Amino acid sequence: xxxxxxxxxxxxxxxxxxxxxxxxxxxxxxxxxxxxxxxxxxxxxxxxxxxxxxxxxxxxxxxxxxxxxxxxxxxxxxxxxxxxxxxxxxxxxxxxxxxxxxxxxxxxxxxxxxxxxxxxxxxxxxxxxxxxxxxxxxxxxxxxxxxxxxxxxxxxxxxxxxxxxxxxxxxxxxxxxxxxxxxxxxxxxxxxxxxxxxxxxxxxxxxxxxxxxxxxxxxxxxxxxxxxxxxxxxxxxxxxxxxxxxxxxxxxxxxxxxxxxxxxxxxxxxxxxxxxxxxxxxxxxxxxxxxxxxxxxxxxxxxxxxxxxxxxxxxxxxxxxxxxxxxxxxxxxxxxxxxxxxxxxxxxxxxxxxxxxxxxxxxxxxxxxxxxxxxxxxxxxxxxxxxxxxxxxxxxxxxxxxxxxxxx
Numbered sequence: 001x002x003x004x005x006x007x008x009x010x011x012x013x014x015x016x017x018x019x020x021x022x023x024x025x026x027x028x029x030x031x032x033x034x035x036x037x038x039x040x041x042x043x044x045x046x047x048x049x050x051x052x053x054x055x056x057x058x059x060x061x062x063x064x065x066x067x068x069x070x071x072x073x074x075x076x077x078x079x080x081x082x083x084x085x086x087x088x089x090x091x092x093x094x095x096x097x098x099x100x101x102x103x104x105x106x107x108x109x110x111x112x113x114x115x116x117x118x119x120x121x122x123x124x125x126x127x128x129x130x131x132x133x134x135x136x137x138x139x140x141x142x143x144x145x146x147x148x149x150x151x152x153x154x155x156x157x158x159x160x161x162x163x164x165x166x167x168x169x170x171x172x173x174x175x176x177x178x179x180x181x182x183x184x185x186x187x188x189x190x191x192x193x194x195x196x197x198x199x200x201x202x203x204x205x206x207x208x209x210x211x212x213x214x215x216x217x218x219x220x221x222x223x224x225x226x227x228x229x230x231x232x233x234x235x236x237x238x239x240x241x242x243x244x245x246x247x248x249x250x251x252x253x254x255x256x257x258x259x260x261x262x263x264x265x266x267x268x269x270x271x272x273x274x275x276x277x278x279x280x281x282x283x284x285x286x287x288x289x290x291x292x293x294x295x296x297x298x299x300x301x302x303x304x305x306x307x308x309x310x311x312x313x314x315x316x317x318x319x320x321x322x323x324x325x326x327x328x329x330x331x332x333x334x335x336x337x338x339x340x341x342x343x344x345x346x347x348x349x350x351x352x353x354x355x356x357x358x359x360x361x362x363x364x365x366x367x368x369x370x371x372x373x374x375x376x377x378x379x380x381x382x383x384x385x386x387x388x389x390x391x392x393x394x395x396x397x398x399x400x401x402x403x404x405x406x407x408x
Contacts, residue, residue: 037273037301040244041179043321043405044125044305044330045398046082047075051335051384053111057104058384062337062344064391071337072122078395079402083119084127084307084332086185087112088134089145089163096134096146100381109170116176127246127332128171128178129185129307130164130232132192137185139250142193153195153224157231160192164235172240181243182276182307183232186250187225188261196225198261214260226268233272245272248307252277255291259298274329275299276307279316280340281355292319296327306331310340311355313394317401337389343398344389351389 052071062071072083091098091108098106105111112128119126131137134145144151148159164183171178184191190198197219216222233245247265251257262275275295279288295304304327309316313333320328336343342352402408 037303037325037327039303039326039329041125041329042081042407043328044082044332045080045317045402045405045407046084046125046127046330046332047080047336048084048086048129048308048332048334049075049337050084050086050107050115050129051337053115054106054384055337055386056384059386060337060384060389061387062389062391064395072118072124074391074395076122076124078399079408080124080398081402081407082125082127082179082330082332083115084129084182085112085115085119086129086131087167088131090134090147093134093146095143097136097381098383101383104383106383109167112167113170113174113176116171116178117174120176125179126176127180127182128168129182129248130167130236131185132160132163132228132232137187137191139186139188142187142189142191142196144192144195148192153220153227156192156195157227160228161231161235164232165239166235168236168239168243177240178236178243180246180274181236181240182246182248183229183236183272184248186248186278187229188249188251188257190220190225192228193219195220196228198222198225198264214257214264216264222264222268226265226270229265229270229272233270244274244303246274246276246305246307247272248276248278250278250308252279252288252291252306255294258291259294262295262299262302272302274303274305276305276332279306279309281311288316289319292323292328296323296325300325300327303327303329305329308332308334310334310336310352313341313397314401321405336394338385341394343392343394345392346385346387346389350392 049071062069062074064074086107087109088097088107090096092102092105093099098104098108116126116128133143135143137143148156151159168178168181189200190196198221199215199218229247236243236245249258249261292304304320304323306316306320309331310333317331320331322328338351340352340355342350344351
């Protein structure tokens with residue numbers, strides 16, 4: 001049996017030819033490649049700045065080279081050309097992101113529309129990230145919105161489609177049509193558990209050497225996951241037919257899991273334009289270069305972008321920018337004002353908390369993104385970090401990157 005056929009596909013492999021998976025066609029990468037996916041726009045040098053409204057409300061100001069700036073104006077001046085913003089279904093719900101500030105509704109639709117309009121007005125490409133939860137959705141937790149908690153799988157998919165359509169339509173009506181929509185956040189193990197959960201199987205307990213990584217048959221499995229993704233995609237495309245659809249996998253270094261995951265979704269006819277990867281420091285599983293290279297070989301019709309990163313800023317952007325045939329669409333540094341190796345200082349030191357450890361060593365289900373794993377119902381949140389933020393040497397680095405890529 002060929003080694004390049006993933007474990008999920010092997011059920012459908014027959015001697016002398018290619019079969020199907022659960023009655024569905026195999027991925028085009030196996031059954032025959034489609035056209036190469038070129039970069040639809042200039043390289044996206046992007047930033048996710050979803051915390052900005054909270055910080056501004058807390059009194060944050062941004063200075064660089066002796067001047068005070070509106071953050072979006074400064075980023076555009078440096079050479080950034082894309083903004084990504086997350087949104088939650090009902091952040092003011094019990095257990096939601098903004099439950100402790102329900103009138104503010106941080107990261108709710110109204111805030112998303114306002115920030116999207118600012119991004120568009122400043123000349124940015126705009127990407128919307130749909131979490132399909134009232135709070136953070138990530139590899140450790142994919143909690144259904146409270147209002148959808150008891151729905152049947154069919155009703156849940158209908159709610160996903162309606163919410164996706166309504167959210168994107170609101171942005172279109174406000175003059176902030178998303179150029180890309182990320183359907184689900186870090187959905188490596190599915191979304192909206194248990195109906196859309198894709199759990200891991202690890203026969204030896206070694207995520208590096210195991211041959212079987214994802215179990216397609218337990219809990220909701222890939223069938224349940226695919227049904228929810230299709231609903232979210234249909235809603236976004238109904239509201240904005242020209243928007244590009246991105247799916248998000250958090251294991252940017254872990255090629256076997258990424259491959260099996262993408263193959264399973266394509267086998268179930270989930271139609272999307274690109275995959276976004278989280279690329280935080282994870283040295284034990286090889287480098288991003290392998291995942292990126294293998295991805296382009298296996299899926300020549302799909303784009304690749306880095307949906308989240310912080311460290312090794314020049315390295316990760318050069319990898320994506322230099323991928324063949326324009327398959328590398330761009331990157332979005334995650335919350336660059338105050339996360340990990342931030343592009344601003346505050347109080348005389350870097351405004352971020354520094355590089356994260358190798359979280360995958362704590363278990364494959366660990367999120368590489370922020371989060372302390374404590375349910376929202378068990379903690380009280382504070383919102384926004386004010387004070388004066390001073391641009392540091394990383395802004396100069398991004399100015400050089402933008403110049404080298406012909407973006408400024």
